[in-house]
Amino acid sequence: xxxxxxxxxxxxxxxxxxxxxxxxxxxxxxxxxxxxxxxxxxxxxxxxxxxxxxxxxxxxxxxxxxxxxxxxxxxxxxxxxxxxxxxxxxxxxxxxxxxxxxxxxxxxxxxxxxxxxxxxxxxxxxxxxxxxxxxxxxxxxx
Amino acid sequence: xxxxxxxxxxxxxxxxxxxxxxxxxxxxxxxxxxxxxxxxxxxxxxxxxxxxxxxxxxxxxxxxxxxxxxxxxxxxxxxxxxxxxxxxxxxxxxxxxxxxxxxxxxxxxxxxxxxxxxxxxxxxxxxxxxxxxxxxxxxxxxxxxxxxxxxxxxxxxxxxxxxxxxxxxxxxxxxxxxxxxxxxxxxxxxxxxxxxxxxxxxxxxxxxxxxxx
Numbered sequence: 001x002x003x004x005x006x007x008x009x010x011x012x013x014x015x016x017x018x019x020x021x022x023x024x025x026x027x028x029x030x031x032x033x034x035x036x037x038x039x040x041x042x043x044x045x046x047x048x049x050x051x052x053x054x055x056x057x058x059x060x061x062x063x064x065x066x067x068x069x070x071x072x073x074x075x076x077x078x079x080x081x082x083x084x085x086x087x088x089x090x091x092x093x094x095x096x097x098x099x100x101x102x103x104x105x106x107x108x109x110x111x112x113x114x115x116x117x118x119x120x121x122x123x124x125x126x127x128x129x130x131x132x133x134x135x136x137x138x139x140x141x142x
Numbered sequence: 143x144x145x146x147x148x149x150x151x152x153x154x155x156x157x158x159x160x161x162x163x164x165x166x167x168x169x170x171x172x173x174x175x176x177x178x179x180x181x182x183x184x185x186x187x188x189x190x191x192x193x194x195x196x197x198x199x200x201x202x203x204x205x206x207x208x209x210x211x212x213x214x215x216x217x218x219x220x221x222x223x224x225x226x227x228x229x230x231x232x233x234x235x236x237x238x239x240x241x242x243x244x245x246x247x248x249x250x251x252x253x254x255x256x257x258x259x260x261x262x263x264x265x266x267x268x269x270x271x272x273x274x275x276x277x278x279x280x281x282x283x284x285x286x287x288x289x290x291x292x293x294x295x296x297x298x299x300x301x302x303x304x305x306x307x308x309x310x311x312x313x314x315x316x317x318x319x320x321x322x323x324x325x326x327x328x329x330x331x332x333x334x335x336x337x338x339x340x341x342x343x344x345x346x347x348x349x350x351x352x353x354x355x
Contacts, residue, residue, distance in 0.1 A: 016352070017317075017349055017350060017351050017352065018349070018350040018352075019347065019348070019349050019350075020346075020347070020348040020349075020350075021345075021346065021347045021348075022346050023343075023344075023345060023346070024321075024341065024342060024343045024344075024346060025321070025341070025342040025346040025348070026339060026340070026341045026342075027339070027340040027341075028338075028339050029337070029338040029339070029340075030337050030338075030339075036346070
C-alpha cells in the first residue's frame with residue numbers, strides 16, 4: 001500500500017504556444033512513433049517537461065497520441081512544483097502516468113520521494129511506492 | 143517491507159502537486175509531427191514513379207545545347223499530375239548524363255486536391271544516378287497552407303531518399319519546425335513498400351501555435 005497523493009488540477013493556458021526542442025527528432029512511419037533525442041524539452045508558458053529522450057507513440061491512424069515515454073532525467077515543473085524521475089510513461093487512453101527511479105515530488109517546502117509514483121489524471125489521485133520518504137523543510141524567515 | 147514513515151494525511155492537507163494537468167497539452171505535438179511528414183513521407187514515392195517517365199522524355203528532348211523554357215509534364219502511376227520546368231536546361235550531350243537546370247520548378251497536383259510547388263535557384267539532374275540536387279534556396283508550398291525552405295535539397299529518385307544538409311524551416315497553420323539538417327530515408331530500391339524514417343538533426347525546434355479561440 002503506497003502513499004496517497006492528492007493532486008488538484010491546474011488550468012493550463014491552452015492558448016500559449018508550445019515549444020519542443022531537442023538535439024534531433026526522428027519520425028518513423030512504420031512504428032508510428034517520433035523520438036525527440038538529446039535534451040528534449042517541451043515548454044508552454046511556465047510548464048516544462050524535459051528528459052534526455054521523449055518518445056511519442058501515436059495510433060496507426062495517426063489521429064491520436066497513445067503513449068509518451070520519457071527516459072533519463074525526466075522532469076516536470078509548472079514553475080512552482082517539480083517532479084523528477086529516471087523514467088516516465090504516460091498512457092493517454094487510461095490517463096495514467098507512471099514515474100519510476102528516484103522519484104521526487106517537490107512542492108514548496110514539502111518533498112516526497114520514492115521508487116515509483118503512479119498518477120491517475122482522471123481522479124487526480126496518485127500513489128508513491130517503495131522507500132517512501134517525506135521531507136519537511138521548516139519555513140525559515142529569510 | 144519498505145520503511146513508510148509519512149502518513150497519507152500529509153498529502154491531502156497540502157493539496158500536493160498540481161502538475162498533472164501539465165500532460166494535457168502534450169497532445170498538440172502530434173499535429174506538429176504530422177505536419178513534418180506532410181512534405182515528404184507520402185510524396186516522394188509518387189514523384190519517383192513520375193520522374194522516371196520524365197527522364198526518358200528529357201533524354202529524347204536533349205540535343206546537346208541549351209534548351210530554353212524546357213517543360214515536361216506527366217501523370218505518376220498513382221495518378222498525380224506533375225509538371226517540371228526551368229528557365230533553361232543544359233544537357234551535357236546528345237545522350238545526356240547530367241542536365242543543368244536554371245530556376246527549376248516542379249508542381250505536383252495530388253488527387254486529394256492538394257498541390258505542392260517546389261522551386262529553387264538552380265538544379266542539377268544526374269540521369270545516371272537518378273538524382274536531382276536543388277540549390278540556391280529551395281522552397282516548397284502546398285495549397286493547404288504549408289511552406290518549407292532549405293538551402294539545398296538532394297533528391298534520389300531511385301531510393302526516394304531526400305537530404306538537406308543545411309537548415310530547414312517548415313511552417314503551417316498550426317506551427318513551425320526548424321532544424322539544422324533533415325534526412326528522409328525510404329530506401330525504395332531495397333524496400334519498395336517504403337519504410338520511411340524522417341530525421342531532423344543538428345538541433346530541432348518545433349513551435350505549436352494553438353488556434354486563437
